[in-house]
Amino acid sequence: MTIEQRPLAAGDAVARRPLSLNEEVWCALDQGDVFGVFGLRKIVVSGWRLRGQVDVATVRLALNDVVARHEALRTVIVRDSDEPYVRIHPSGSAELSVVDLPVPSDEADRERRAHEFLNEVDDTGRCDPAQVPLLRATLGRFDDGDAVLVLVTHHAVSDAWSVHLIMRDFAIFYAKRRGLPAPELPEMRQYGEYASWQRQSCDGQSAAVAREYWQTKLAGAKFLTLPTDRPRQLDVPPVYSVYRFVFDQQLVSATNSLARSLHSSPFMVLYACFNLFLHNRTGVRDIVAPIFTSGRAEPEFEQTVGPLFNLLPIRTDLSGCATFADLVKRTRAALLEAYTYELPFSEIAAEADPELMQESMMDVNGAATGFESFQYPQELEAEVIGDMRYTGLHRRLISSDDTSEILDGNLWDFALDPTGDMVGAVKFNSLDFDQSTIVAMIDEYRELLRAAVKSPDSGLPR
Secondary structure: OOOOOOOOOOOOOOEEEOOOHHHHHHHHOOOOOOOHHHOOOOEEEEEEEEEOOOOHHHHHHHHHHHHHHOHHHHEEEEOOOOOOEEEEOOOOOOEEEEEEOOOOOOHHHHHHHHHHHHHHHHHHOOOOOOOOOOEEEEEEEEEOOEEEEEEEEEOOOOOHHHHHHHHHHHHHHHHHHOOOOOOOOOOOOOHHHHHHHHHHHOOOHHHHHHHHHHHHHOOOOOOOEEEOOOOOOOOOOOOEEEEEEEEOHHHHHHHHHHHHHOOOOHHHHHHHHHHHHHHHHHOOOEEEEEEEEOOOOOHHHOOOOOOOOEEEEEEEEOOOOOEHHHHHHHHHHHHHHHHHOOOOHHHHHOOOOHHHHHHHHOOOOEEEEEEEOOOOOOOOOOEEEOOEEEEEOOOOOOOEOOOOOOOOOEEEEEEEOOOOOEEEEEEEEOOOOOHHHHHHHHHHHHHHHHHHHHOOOOEOOO
8 A cells, every 4th residue: 555645743843634435525514613513512521430540640651642643633524715725833842730539428329420521521522623733631530549531523633433542542641651561552553644545546447347236226315314303404503412322232132133044243133123223213214324434444554543434325226125124134135235345435426316316415304313332342341451441431321411413314323231231322413303203113123123033934023
C-alpha cells in the first residue's frame, strides 16, 4: 500500500490535507456551526471507573500525550472555502474539568451515581469542531482512590471505536508518566493516511466490481421509514432523546444458540428480527434499512482514531420466507454480500437512484431507522494498567430526554454485556416520536424475537 500522507509530528506547524470520503459526506450534510453534523451536540461520549490513586496533574499530561499521538484530535475541517479541506494543528492541551462527587454509602450506589454522572456529561456535553484539541475530559471524584473519567470528542473527528482507543492510550500514558510498568503502545496509522488509502482503494478494480454490485442491488430502492407520531419539521433543529433497555439472559442465550445452529452471528439473528419488525409495522417486504459498521475492514487502521465508521444500506426481500429460520438465512446472505462489497457510503449512494434515496430521507411522515451492534476493542475492560484499574461504564440503563445527536431518524444499538444479558438503546428525535411509541416498538421487537428464537421453524411470528 502506498501512503502519500506524512503523519504530522507533535511540534510541526499547521498542515493541510484533502478531505476523506467520509469527511466529504459531513460537508455535504453541513447545516452550520450550531446544529447538524458540525453542531456542538454531535459528540461521542464514553466513561470509565478509575480505581486507584488519581493524580490530576498526571491526568492532564496523559490527555495531552493522547492529543499529540492522534492527529485527528487536532483536525479542523475548513468549510468556508470553495473547496473544503482539513487543517491539522500542532499538539495542545486537552480540556479537563474536575468535579467532586458525593460519596454514596455502598458500591451499588457508587456505580449508580457513576452512570448518572456519565449521563449528565452526555446530556450537557458540547464540543466545538473548530476548537482544537477536540478532546474534552471530565473527572468526577468520589475520593482519592475512586473516580469516573468521561471523554467527549466531536463525531467529525472520531467514532465510538476511536474513543476506546483513546482511553486505552490514556491509561498507558498515565502509567508511564507515573514511572510504572505499562504495555507498549501498538503501532498505528494516522487518519490522514486512512484518507489517502480510502481514495486509492476506491480507484481499483475491486471497487469497480463493488459499484456494479450496489448499482444492481439498489435499483429502485429507498430507505424504509417508520411512521412518526407527528409530521417531521425538517427545518427545525432536532431534540434527541435516548431510551435504554435490557434483554434478559434467557433471551440472549436462545438468540446465540439459534445463531450457532444457522451458522450465523447473533447480530444476523437480531437484524433478521429487525427486518421482521419493520415488515409487521409497515407491510413492506422489500426492505432497505441502514446498518453501521466500524469501517475498519483494513487491519492496518484498527488502531486509527478518526471518523472511520460507515453506513451500509441492506436490502432484504422477505418474499418466500415461510419461517424465521428462512429469514435469518436470507438476512445472513444480504449482510455477507454487503460486507464483501463494502464501499464508503458516498460511493454506494452514487450508484443508487438519487430521487428514491432522497424521497425516503425527506419523508415528513416517516423516519429512517438505523441498526448497529458494534464489538468495540476490548483492550481495557476491568484491567489494571500501572496502579489503576479501569472499568468501562458500558451497562448504561438510564434513559434521557436530551442527549447527543445522531445524523437523522432513529438509531437502534445493541451490545452484549459481560453478565450475559444484552443492553440496548434507541436514539430518536423527540419532535417526531413520543417515548411511549419507542417503548412500544422495543416491547414488540422483544416479543417477536422471543417467539422467533423459540420456534424458528414455525411460521413468521406477528
